[in-house]
Amino acid sequence: MSKIKDRAVEEVINPVDNEVHIGRYKNNLIICAPDMPLTFFDDEAGHAEKELIHKFPGAEICSIVLHSVVNLWGYAVIKDGKRIRARAGSSDDGTFLESGEPLKAELDLLAKSQINDEGKRVYLFEDFPDEPMSEDQVGENFVFEVAGRYLGEPLDSCDDFLFNTRLTGYRYSKVINPSFEKAGKPWWKFW
Structure with missing residues (x-):
């Protein structure tokens, strides 16, 4: 692993392959790593999730993806x-994951929803x-609100975090197997 240039969150919020960017904001550890958030949506905890739980026992961990x-x-x-809440979806798959009780950050948006004749949740604004909106059309709003739980305000309003917070970057060797779970020397080993 080699250190690379520190960059603002807005530049690395969707990092390129083989890079990880790490920093702090309002007493939160921020990690931007490609594909890592997707591993949190599997039925069982993946290696990255287990490693973070092990390294930070008692901490609240949030993984987001857009x-x-x-x-x-x-x-x-x-x-x-323990996973207390997980939700995910896309335009192709609809909402493919929903577990746990709604978080306070979700309640205002959920209050604007109803189940339509097809049994799908739609949102009326x-x-x-x-123009009822499908979950994939408002999923971004949910992510913004849940991120606000840690940032102090919704992600799309948090200019200080996005533009002024600098993260330290690292480049790691390209792995043959694209799965985080089977990588020879994964990025999280630097801890």
Whole structure:
């Protein structure tokens, strides 16, 4: 692993392959690593999740993902080593993960939803009363709100975090197997 240039969160929020960026914001450890958040949406805890739980016992861990091309959104919150809430979805798959009780950060958005005739949750907003929105269309809003639990305000409003917080970057060797779970020397071994 080799150290690379420190960069602002907004530059590395979606890091390139073989890079990890680490820093702090409001007493939170921030890790931006490609594909790592997706491992939190498996039925069982993956290596990265287990490693973070082991290294930070008693901590609350949150993994978030957004990818606008396919309206992919998701979040998983682990507290005291247990997953207390996880939700994720995309335009192709709809909501494919939902476990645990809703977080306070979700309640305002959930209150704007109802189940339609097809059994799917849709959202009705005052600004668009005749245009019910699907979960993938508001998934980003949920991620912004859940991130606000740690940042002090929703992610899309947190300019200080996005533009002024610098993360230390590391480049690691390209692995043959793209799975984090089977990598020869994964990035998290530097701890």
